[in-house]
Amino acid sequence: GESVGLHLPTLSVQEGDNSIINCAYSNSASDYFIWYKQESGKGPQFIIDIRSNMDKRQGQRVTVLLNKTVKHLSLQIAATQPGDSAVYFCAERRPGTYKYIFGTGTRLKVLA
Amino acid sequence: DAGVIQSPRHEVTEMGQEVTLRCKPISGHNSLFWYRQTMMRGLELLIYFNNNVPIDDSGMPEDRFSAKMPNASFSTLKIQPSEPRDSAVYFCASSSQQGGNQPQHFGDGTRLSIL
Numbered sequence: 001g002e003s004v005g006l007h008l009p010t011l012s013v014q015e016g017d018n019s020i021i022n023c024a025y026s027n028s029a030s031d032y033f034i035w036y037k038q039e040s041g042k043g044p045q046f047i048i049d050i051r052s053n054m055d056k057r058q059g060q061r062v063t064v065l066l067n068k069t070v071k072h073l074s075l076q077i078a079a080t081q082p083g084d085s086a087v088y089f090c091a092e093r094r095p096g097t098y099k100y101i102f103g104t105g106t107r108l109k110v111l112a
Numbered sequence: 113d114a115g116v117i118q119s120p121r122h123e124v125t126e127m128g129q130e131v132t133l134r135c136k137p138i139s140g141h142n143s144l145f146w147y148r149q150t151m152m153r154g155l156e157l158l159i160y161f162n163n164n165v166p167i168d169d170s171g172m173p174e175d176r177f178s179a180k181m182p183n184a185s186f187s188t189l190k191i192q193p194s195e196p197r198d199s200a201v202y203f204c205a206s207s208s209q210q211g212g213n214q215p216q217h218f219g220d221g222t223r224l225s226i227l
Contacts, residue, residue: 032213043116043203043218044155051213089155098143098209099168100216102155 008087010107019077021106023090028071030092035064035075038105039086047075047088077108085110114138116219118204124225130192133222136185137206145205145216146179146189155203161187162209194226 013019031052036044048059063076087105117136137144145160159169161181181187205216
């Protein structure tokens with residue numbers, strides 16, 4: 001079936017460096033995308049979102065880029081901190097629905 | 113601000129027993145979602161409600177699973193009878209569908225272990 005980023009890669013980054021987490025989504029008609037952060041023992045926490053009519057959105061220390069041509073989403077974290085260590089999920093929303101499809105996520109490890 | 117509240121946080125029970133998971137969405141949110149998370153399958157949507165009405169329950173795995181939302185501030189997910197393969201973390205999320213695109217906000221989940 002369709003899926004968003006089935007693989008669960010691990011990204012190790014030195015503290016203070018920038019992190020880039022990538023996600024491939026499957027439905028070219030998806031109109032809204034979200035990045036979530038999940039720490040151990042907690043639920044996914046909203047980080048940033050982007051609509052399909054945008055290609056970039058910035059938040060505090062985070063930037064999301066959307067490339068609809070290749071159905072690719074990325075999350076950039078500036079000056080990565082130990083507290084950023086978590087699993088990061090992207091999610092796409094199917095148009096006309098409230099249904100989101102989540103990937104299996106990427107584990108970010110911040111090295112001191 | 114109070115987020116989505118789930119109870120219990122952990123549940124361990126023997127197979128065949130009835131399990132009831134509870135969720136209180138964020139006040140003012142009119143959509144509620146139940147998810148199941150496992151290592152093998154990731155986050156799976158089980159059911160979602162809009163204005164207390166079940167809209168899509170296609171993700172509910174079997175008739176053993178049922179969900180209710182008797183009012184805007186409370187929902188339950190029930191498994192009867194429970195089986196070991198139901199062991200997972202169950203999340204509830206809520207969102208406001210007013211004003212366009214709104215993200216879902218998750219509770220901290222119920223970790224369910226069926227022995």
